Structures are given as structure tokens and as C-alpha cells.
Amino acid sequence: MVKMKDDRIRSFDDLLSDVISAGICGKCGGCVSVCSANLIGALKLDENGFPAYVQKELCLECGLCYMTCPQTHTVREEVKSRFDWKEPVGNYTDVISARSTDADVRKAATDGGVVTSLLIHMLEVGHIDGAVVSTSKDGLKREATVATSREDILLAAGSHFGELPHLEEVGDRYTNYVSVIKYASKTNPVKLKKLAVVGTPCQITAIRNMQALAIVPSDIMTFTIGLFCMQCFEMDHLMEREFLKHWNVRLDDVSRMNIKEDFILTLNSGIKIHIPMKEIEEIARPACLRCEYFANDYADISVGGLGSPENYTTVMVRTIRGRMMIADALSKKSIELRTGRTEEERKVDRLGMISLIEEYAARKRTRGKSFMDKLQS
Ligand SMILES: Cc1cc2nc3c(=O)[nH]c(=O)nc-3n(C[C@H](O)[C@H](O)[C@H](O)COP(=O)(O)OP(=O)(O)OC[C@H]3O[C@@H](n4cnc5c(N)ncnc54)[C@H](O)[C@@H]3O)c2cc1C
Ligand code: SF4
Ligand code: SF4
Ligand code: SF4
Structure with a gap:
């Protein structure tokens, strides 16, 4: 689980450091899916199945990829409460x-x-x-x-x-x-x-x-x-x-x-x-x-x-x-x-x-x- 020190919006750069480089990315594809769903096209899964930038400049730093990732637990309390x-x-x-x-x-x-x-x-x-x-x-x-x-x-x-x-x-x-x-x-x-x-x-x-x-x-x-x-x-x-x-x-x-x-x-x-x-x-x-x-x-x-x-x-x-x-x-x-x-x-x-x-x-x-x-x- 990623421990956050402050509540600033995290972008894909943070996902790279907190999850992918940390060796806890399970290659679920969630981050790439939410990004491409927004037609931004900034991300892809690389040849080994890991998410990667296609073009970093396209990133809007919206934070959706980070919040979707099952390893960051950003919305965990919300999900837990929805499912009792x-x-x-x-x-x-x-x-x-x-x-x-x-x-x-x-x-x-x-x-x-x-x-x-x-x-x-x-x-x-x-x-x-x-x-x-x-x-x-x-x-x-x-x-x-x-x-x-x-x-x-x-x-x-x-x-x-x-x-x-x-x-x-x-x-x-x-x-x-x-x-x-x-x-x-x-x-x-x-x-x-x-x-x-x-x-x-x-x-x-x-x-x-x-x-x-x-x-x-x-x-x-x-x-x-x-x-x-x-x-x-x-x-x-x-x-x-x-x-x-x-x-x-x-x-x-x-x-x-x-x-x-x-x-x-x-x-x-x-x-x-x-x-x-x-x-x-x-x-x-x-x-x-x-x-x-x-x-x-x-x-x-x-x-x-x-x-x-x-x-x-x-x-x-x-x-x-x-x-x-x-x-x-x-x-x-x-x-x-x-x-x-x-x-x-x-x-x-x-x-x-x-x-x-x-x-x-x-x-x-x-x-x-x-x-x-x-x-x-
Ligand atoms: C990667 C993996 C790990 C598992 N680990 C365990 C375990 O540790 N302990 C345990 O008890 N059971 C585990 N299972 C579940 C178990 O193997 C059976 O899938 C489950 O019991 C359902 O059996 P069934 O005969 O009803 O499914 P089936 O009627 O055979 O249907 C299986 C369904 O799963 C889908 N499927 C197969 N592989 C995948 C995949 N990789 N990703 C997504 N969907 C897939 C198939 O397309 C199919 O629709 C695991 C399954 C997978 C795929
Ligand atoms: S749930 Fe965990 S163990 Fe299962 S495939 Fe995903 S990362 Fe691997
Ligand atoms: S645009 Fe949003 S979802 Fe796509 S990589 Fe940047 S922060 Fe992640
Ligand atoms: S959302 Fe899935 S593919 Fe993307 S960094 Fe997290 S675990 Fe890896």
C-alpha cells in the first residue's frame, strides 16, 4: 500500500514512482484504461505489460490514473463503505x-x-x-x-x-x-x-x-x-x-x-x-x-x-x-x-x-x- 504524505493530486509521474518502480504494479491496465477513456492517449502498456507514457506532454495531471490504481488505495474507504x-x-x-x-x-x-x-x-x-x-x-x-x-x-x-x-x-x-x-x-x-x-x-x-x-x-x-x-x-x-x-x-x-x-x-x-x-x-x-x-x-x-x-x-x-x-x-x-x-x-x-x-x-x-x-x- 502506498502511504501518502499530503493530499496534493497525484499524476502518472507519481504512479511511476510509487507503484511501478516500487515493484507493486500488477499490470491490471486500469490506469491506461481511464486515461485512454478520456481520449487523452497519453499512456500505453509497454511490451512487458507495464504502463508507460506515450507522450508525457499529453498528461493533464488529472490524477485519475493514480486514483484508479488498486495499489494506491486512494478511494479505498469509499469503495469499502459502498460494499459494506x-x-x-x-x-x-x-x-x-x-x-x-x-x-x-x-x-x-x-x-x-x-x-x-x-x-x-x-x-x-x-x-x-x-x-x-x-x-x-x-x-x-x-x-x-x-x-x-x-x-x-x-x-x-x-x-x-x-x-x-x-x-x-x-x-x-x-x-x-x-x-x-x-x-x-x-x-x-x-x-x-x-x-x-x-x-x-x-x-x-x-x-x-x-x-x-x-x-x-x-x-x-x-x-x-x-x-x-x-x-x-x-x-x-x-x-x-x-x-x-x-x-x-x-x-x-x-x-x-x-x-x-x-x-x-x-x-x-x-x-x-x-x-x-x-x-x-x-x-x-x-x-x-x-x-x-x-x-x-x-x-x-x-x-x-x-x-x-x-x-x-x-x-x-x-x-x-x-x-x-x-x-x-x-x-x-x-x-x-x-x-x-x-x-x-x-x-x-x-x-x-x-x-x-x-x-x-x-x-x-x-x-x-x-x-x-x-x-x-
Ligand atoms: C489467474 C487465476 C488465479 C486463480 N487463483 C485461484 C486461487 O488461488 N484459488 C482458487 O480457489 N481459485 C483460483 N482461481 C479461480 C479458479 O481457477 C476458477 O477460475 C474458478 O474456480 C471458476 O471455476 P469455474 O469452473 O466456475 O470457471 P469456468 O466456467 O471455467 O470459467 C472461468 C472463467 O474465467 C475466465 N478466465 C480464465 N482465466 C482468466 C484470467 N486470467 N483473467 C480473467 N478471466 C479469466 C474464463 O474466460 C472463464 O470465463 C484462479 C483463476 C485464475 C484465472
Ligand atoms: S490480484 Fe494480486 S496476485 Fe492476483 S493477479 Fe492481481 S496482483 Fe497478482
Ligand atoms: S492525463 Fe490523467 S489519467 Fe492520464 S496520465 Fe495524466 S494524470 Fe494520468
Ligand atoms: S493501475 Fe494497474 S497497471 Fe496501472 S500502475 Fe496500478 S497496478 Fe499497474
Whole structure:
């Protein structure tokens, strides 16, 4: 977190020194989105995904980029109060374990396919006009896209590898982080007025900051699905070699990756390898190790695999809108609660999921603080 000494307006120069040079920029793209939304065009994301000036002279020193950034916490109190935030993982009204009722979705999904089926349901009944998701492109590479059909949403399900998972295919570097927020801000608000966005906590926080500041086009982002996020990672050729050395796994042998209690690789042979979170920190993005967001506290619903059995999604229902959408999807049977459980067992499951979410959120806060302390010492 950036500590401010006075209340002068901060510009992109301050973002460069307080966040980017300080090594806590998560490359969410929020700053670039608000600036380009104002048609100033002063900023871009550079070839490594970091924000940078295109032309410094174009900067109006309005401070919007600084206030939008999830790492500066400038409007944090406003956002907290809007979402009735409570210790330790924000406000929520329910936590359920659920899955899609559609076999095609379940086959493609990371966990239970709740995200994909909920998005399809919301689109088909008109709650949204489209969804910003991340879809596979050229093997390993994923990119943000606005899905406006069932087919497009289904194509974006899960986090599968394609047929040619070589780092050469993705420019020598693979990252599982995708800047959906930058894409969402490019959407044409004339055509799409109600957009769902699926994103990591840093991205959803940037959207909430924009909404607190009433920056267009955050008004069309009417539903947010927040992924739990311990870390995103990126790998280059050197790390790929380390991967082979430590875990005897080649990327071309991997068919699927997932993050729950630990990091799970499913090999083409069907074998699953569980790698403890601590060990995978080696390939985490440096900013992710300094990040304290885990449970996506300001999303309408937060989702992850944590706490649910295989092929189910853990869903934290947070806002009234989140509650309405989940209730609607359950009543129309697009999704279903974990099967074969009595009401009593569901209550126990709920407590177990909450306890794990709180535990991982605490772990992440402690890790973030300790990496920040090391950085500042
Ligand atoms: C980078 C990352 C880190 C995660 N970390 C954790 C964790 O630590 N613990 C945990 O329990 N769960 C974590 N998750 C969430 C988990 O992997 C599942 O995405 C979640 O449980 C939803 O499962 P599902 O089957 O319902 O989703 P699906 O139906 O498979 O849909 C997943 C949706 O997420 C979108 N998506 C995929 N990758 C990205 C991305 N990089 N950025 C934005 N959207 C994306 C897809 O386009 C799709 O719409 C993480 C997910 C990601 C992408
Ligand atoms: S014009 Fe405003 S939003 Fe754009 S870089 Fe300058 S201070 Fe940031
Ligand atoms: S808004 Fe996002 S991309 Fe911009 S400096 Fe902050 S963390 Fe980095
Ligand atoms: S850990 Fe997740 S929320 Fe934090 S910066 Fe990385 S991607 Fe964003």
C-alpha cells in the first residue's frame, strides 16, 4: 500500500514512482484504461505489460490514473463503505459449492463451470449484453475478449492448454494473467450497455475504483465475477527448465492447470501433480508476491476451487445483485448445488469453505506484508 504524505493530486509521474518502480504494479491496465477513456492517449502498456507514457506532454495531471490504481488505495474507504466491507474477507451473504448442469460446460471448465453457465444464463435471459472473459489463442496464449454468444462464452471456459504449448508460440514468455479491464474499457457502450466482467481481485478493485469516481465506461460493467487469486505466474525458457528439474514436468505434457488449495497440473496422460503454493512462488509475478488481495472482496460474486470437491466451484455471494443472479440461475437449473448433501451437511460444508477462504486470505496478507517489508528494508 502506498502511504501518502499530503493530499496534493497525484499524476502518472507519481504512479511511476510509487507503484511501478516500487515493484507493486500488477499490470491490471486500469490506469491506461481511464486515461485512454478520456481520449487523452497519453499512456500505453509497454511490451512487458507495464504502463508507460506515450507522450508525457499529453498528461493533464488529472490524477485519475493514480486514483484508479488498486495499489494506491486512494478511494479505498469509499469503495469499502459502498460494499459494506467487513473483516476479514469482505461482505457476503452466502457461500455455496455448485456446478453447471450442462455436461459440455463441465467438460471445458476449470472447476464446476459455474462461471460459464452463469454467464450463458445471464446472457440468454437478457441480464447482460456480453461478458469480458479470457479466451485461448494460439496454444498457450490467452487474451481478453467480449463474448456475446453462448459459443463464445463456452470457448472461454476453463484454463486449458492448446495443442502446441511451447513458449516460442507465445513470444518466449507465458503468463496466465490477462488484462480484461483494458479490453472492457474499449467496449462500445452504444452497443453493449450491460457487461459482466470476470477478473482477478486487482482488476475488479480497479473497476470499483473507477465506479466510485464515476469514470466512463465503468457504468456499463454491471456485473463482476471475481476470481480468488493467490498469484498469477509467468514462465520463460529458463523457468521452464527449472520446472522440468524440480517437478519433472514439460509444459507440452500439461493439458490443464488449476489453483485451489495447491497448484494442480493435469498431464496429457491424465495424471495429476499437486505442487504446494509455496513452491510455485518461484514462477509467481513479483508484484503478485507483494499483493494482499485474495478473495475479491468487492465483486458481486467471488469464485474459486478452494474448499469444494473436484469439479465444483466455491461461490461467495456478496451483493444483492450477486444473490439475485445466483438464485435465478439455480431456479432455472443452469447451475445446481453440490449433489447428495443434506441441509445439515451443506451447513458444515459452508463453514469449511469460509474457514479455508479466511485462512488463504490471511496467508496472502502475511506473505504480501513480508515481501513488502523485504523490499523496503
Ligand atoms: C489467474 C487465476 C488465479 C486463480 N487463483 C485461484 C486461487 O488461488 N484459488 C482458487 O480457489 N481459485 C483460483 N482461481 C479461480 C479458479 O481457477 C476458477 O477460475 C474458478 O474456480 C471458476 O471455476 P469455474 O469452473 O466456475 O470457471 P469456468 O466456467 O471455467 O470459467 C472461468 C472463467 O474465467 C475466465 N478466465 C480464465 N482465466 C482468466 C484470467 N486470467 N483473467 C480473467 N478471466 C479469466 C474464463 O474466460 C472463464 O470465463 C484462479 C483463476 C485464475 C484465472
Ligand atoms: S492525463 Fe490523467 S489519467 Fe492520464 S496520465 Fe495524466 S494524470 Fe494520468
Ligand atoms: S493501475 Fe494497474 S497497471 Fe496501472 S500502475 Fe496500478 S497496478 Fe499497474
Ligand atoms: S496476485 Fe492476483 S490480484 Fe494480486 S496482483 Fe497478482 S493477479 Fe492481481
